[in-house]
Amino acid sequence: MDILAELNPAQKAAVEAINGPVLILAGPGSGKTRVITHRVAYLIRVVGVNPRRIMAVTFTNKAAREMEERLNQLVSASVKDLTLGTFHAICARILRLDGQAIGVDKKFVIYDDDDQIALIKRSLQDLALDPKQFAPRALQSVISSAKSQMLGPADLPGKSYFEEVTRRVYERYQELLAASSALDFDDLLMRTVLLFRKQKDILAKYQARYLHIQVDEFQDTNLVQYELIKLLAGKYRNICVVGDPDQSIYSWRSADIRNILNFEKDFPDARVVLLEQNYRSTQLILDAATCIISANRQRKPKDLWTKNEKGLPPLLIETYSEDEEARFVVNEIDNLVRAGEVRSGDCAVMFRTNAQSRVLEEAFIRYGMPYKLVAGTRFYERREVKDVIAYLRLIQNPNDTVSLMRVINVPQRGIGERSLDELTRWSREQGVSEYQALRLLAESADSGAEMPLSARTVKALAGFAVMLERLIERSREVDIMVLFDLVVEGSGYKQYITGLIDGEERWENVQELRGVAQDYKDLKPGEGLTALLEGVALVSDVDSLPEKQETVTLITLHQAKGLEFPVVFIVGMEEGIIPHYKSIDDPAQLEEERRLCYVGITRAKRKVYLVRAFRRHLMGSSAVNKPSRFLLDIPEHLLARGGVREKEDEWSSASIDATEKAIKSDEDLPVVKAGEHVRHDQFGEGVVVNYHKVKNDAEVVVAFDGVGVKRFLLSFAKIDKV
DNA sequence: CGCAAGTACCTTTTT
DNA sequence: GGTACTTGCG
Numbered sequence: 140m141d142i143l144a145e146l147n148p149a150q151k152a153a154v155e156a157i158n159g160p161v162l163i164l165a166g167p168g169s170g171k172t173r174v175i176t177h178r179v180a181y182l183i184r185v186v187g188v189n190p191r192r193i194m195a196v197t198f199t200n201k202a203a204r205e206m207e208e209r210l211n212q213l214v215s216a217s218v219k220d221l222t223l224g225t226f227h228a229i230c231a232r233i234l235r236l237d238g239q240a241i242g243v244d245k246k247f248v249i250y251d252d253d254d255q256i257a258l259i260k261r262s263l264q265d266l267a268l269d270p271k272q273f274a275p276r277a278l279q280s281v282i283s284s285a286k287s288q289m290l291g292p293a294d295l296p297g298k299s300y301f302e303e304v305t306r307r308v309y310e311r312y313q314e315l316l317a318a319s320s321a322l323d324f325d326d327l328l329m330r331t332v333l334l335f336r337k338q339k340d341i342l343a344k345y346q347a348r349y350l351h352i353q354v355d356e357f358q359d360t361n362l363v364q365y366e367l368i369k370l371l372a373g374k375y376r377n378i379c380v381v382g383d384p385d386q387s388i389y390s391w392r393s394a395d396i397r398n399i400l401n402f403e404k405d406f407p408d409a410r411v412v413l414l415e416q417n418y419r420s421t422q423l424i425l426d427a428a429t430c431i432i433s434a435n436r437q438r439k440p441k442d443l444w445t446k447n448e449k450g451l452p453p454l455l456i457e458t459y460s461e462d463e464e465a466r467f468v469v470n471e472i473d474n475l476v477r478a479g480e481v482r483s484g485d486c487a488v489m490f491r492t493n494a495q496s497r498v499l500e501e502a503f504i505r506y507g508m509p510y511k512l513v514a515g516t517r518f519y520e521r522r523e524v525k526d527v528i529a530y531l532r533l534i535q536n537p538n539d540t541v542s543l544m545r546v547i548n549v550p551q552r553g554i555g556e557r558s559l560d561e562l563t564r565w566s567r568e569q570g571v572s573e574y575q576a577l578r579l580l581a582e583s584a585d586s587g588a589e590m591p592l593s594a595r596t597v598k599a600l601a602g603f604a605v606m607l608e609r610l611i612e613r614s615r616e617v618d619i620m621v622l623f624d625l626v627v628e629g630s631g632y633k634q635y636i637t638g639l640i641d642g643e644e645r646w647e648n649v650q651e652l653r654g655v656a657q658d659y660k661d662l663k664p665g666e667g668l669t670a671l672l673e674g675v676a677l678v679s680d681v682d683s684l685p686e687k688q689e690t691v692t693l694i695t696l697h698q699a700k701g702l703e704f705p706v707v708f709i710v711g712m713e714e715g716i717i718p719h720y721k722s723i724d725d726p727a728q729l730e731e732e733r734r735l736c737y738v739g740i741t742r743a744k745r746k747v748y749l750v751r752a753f754r755r756h757l758m759g760s761s762a763v764n765k766p767s768r769f770l771l772d773i774p775e776h777l778l779a780r781g782g783v784r785e786k787e788d789e790w791s792s793a794s795i796d797a798t799e800k801a802i803k804s805d806e807d808l809p810v811v812k813a814g815e816h817v818r819h820d821q822f823g824e825g826v827v828v829n830y831h832k833v834k835n836d837a838e839v840v841v842a843f844d845g846v847g848v849k850r851f852l853l854s855f856a857k858i859d860k861v
Numbered sequence: 862c863g864c865a866a867g868t869a870c871c872t873t874t875t876t
Numbered sequence: 877g878g879t880a881c882t883t884g885c886g
Contacts, residue, residue, distance in 0.1 A: 492874075
């Protein structure tokens with residue numbers, strides 16, 4: 140099979156440019172994934188590069204898995220040797236192997252969001268600070284953002300009282316992490332960079348190994364991640380980054396769009412390849428999307444085009460309430476499926492916030508239409524799953540205090556808050572971890588005399604220590620499945636959980652986790668445990684999205700990135716939702732909201748429904764919402780309307796309107812289209828943001844660089860296309 | 862110490 | 877509207 144055969148010229152160029160730095164700017168649906176996989180296949184098959192010497196970084200584990208699958212088809216040789224995964228997974232691997240050089244415990248555990256919050260609360264407690272005054276969530280986000288820029292506590296400003304507190308909490312938080320031999324997500328990245336900076340020999344080892352490095356979704360990397368690949372690529376400089384600034388939607392997670400801009404600065408000899416042909420969407424959908432994104436000031440213009448058929452313009456559906464909105468969606472999907480137009484698995488409903496999913500779910504349930512919610516109660520965030528993981532983590536690393544505190548009294552062992560406070564206090568006094576304190580207690584009952592604890596409590600604590608001790612011993616001998624069962628039964632957890640009201644369901648979840656463990660059953664004792672824990676720490680919900688959906692997908696706009704569906708509904712197209720009210724007064728955040736909207740629309744292959752409700756319940760009270768400003772960016776001829784209908788079966792008339800519109804706009808194509816670049820004698824260059832017909836003329840709305848938005852009648856304006 | 866009921870709180874997106 | 881945390885009682 141010729142790897143280059145099925146690629147267009149731009150894609151081919153992107154695949155063949157294997158020497159030196161390459162920046163691939165890839166529009167939505169431009170075959171980006173295909174280019175990346177083919178590039179790796181090309182390196183292996185045609186150039187003859189050893190897979191061991193290639194690193195490919197993806198945004199999600201799912202993307203990594205998919206890439207592996209595709210590569211297996213393209214390349215007969217084993218791709219197992221490839222370094223393929225997310226930044227976090229790759230860094231975890233590096234640290235596990237070489238982290239000791241900078242004092243990272245070989246047995247480190249990875250703390251997720253919840254664990255971080257728990258630890259920050261402890262930090263606040265230690266510092267005698269009020270968690271109400273200093274919201275743990277806010278602190279977490281400050282700390283995370285600091286780490287994303289390689290800033291330690293000392294690098295933070297300490298001017299105001301709040302800043303001073305933040306700094307102290309950050310400091311304490313790090314101490315507690317270290318005491319627990321734990322790393323949080325940001326540490327995985329930051330420590331790896333530190334490792335490379337401090338241990339030149341280790342860096343040299345990795346640099347020598349990786350002849351080729353590829354990074355996907357580059358627009359969503361943060362500074363640390365960029366630093367990391369710059370270090371890794373330091374020797375051979377064969378670095379290829381792929382991204383689309385217009386799809387950058389993670390700046391709140393410290394993703395820095397400057398990475399893309401700086402890339403060309405840091406690598407002046409970088410080859411830039413543009414992928415502008417869209418293979419996914421119909422013409423009108425692409426046009427509407429272009430109009431929306433063109434209104435952003437902070438962007439490099441891009442000329443997306445497609446050979447696909449014209450199709451139908453996006454449909455604007457205006458409903459009275461969010462209930463009606465949900466009913467419309469279900470009803471319309473039902474119509475489409477009945478008409479044989481699509482299968483329900485072809486449809487996705489996208490929303491800005493998870494809270495919006497509830498009403499949708501209710502409607503789907505009421506109509507008996509099956510659906511799959513991508514971000515429901517997340518599996519790995521379920522209490523029972525976290526509990527069992529906490530037990531497993533304790534076996535791997537008993538100093539993991541967050542896990543210890545989590546399960547020491549689950550099931551109840553008569554160890555209350557007071558006793559735990561006392562335990563913490565005492566262990567600090569002794570300068571040992573809580574776990575070591577427990578062991579001391581268990582070994583010599585006399586030392587308990589120093590603590591103001593009842594004999595009963597000491598017994599309970601010692602009992603827990605003995606149990607844990609036994610599990611740790613056994614873990615060295617048995618495989619992960621045996622260990623799993625030992626943990627669940629030996630700790631009394633099984634009995635506890637099955638005894639709860641919803642025990643059956645919870646037990647099923649524990650069993651599901653057991654199923655995950657099965658993947659690691661052939662590994663050696665200990666290794667299997669480490670691998671399992673690492674696996675569960677770094678997965679997300681999108682990862683579990685099955686390949687071929689037979690049901691409607693309910694998904695957030697963020698999670699939808701990288702996916703595609705024939706039919707897309709975006710609900711809640713209202714001011715305050717998209718754009719989210721928290722983003723409205725910050726221009727930069729507003730642009731991100733716009734990109735989010737753009738991402739949503741460009742997921743669609745054939746049909747887009749933009750749905751809004753006049754009235755919506757938000758936290759109990761009801762609010763009247765204006766239509767999203769992004770709707771105003773779509774010119775008349777690119778937007779069909781379906782009004783509010785009393786009877787549900789009349790809703791489908793919206794599709795007729797759309798069809799008519801598509802035909803009508805075909806007859807008299809506008810002289811200029813929204814999204815096009817124009818020049819005006821007086822105002823300079825700008826982008827057409829809107830175009831619609833008025834009587835015998837047309838009104839054009841143009842956003843000029845540095846001037847602002849101007850309106851013209853087409854017949855009078857002196858406008859030329861650029 | 863454990864449980865039940867009540868309260869205050871919030872609400873963006875997630876590797 | 878739901879949850880996470882507090883309070884009060886057995």
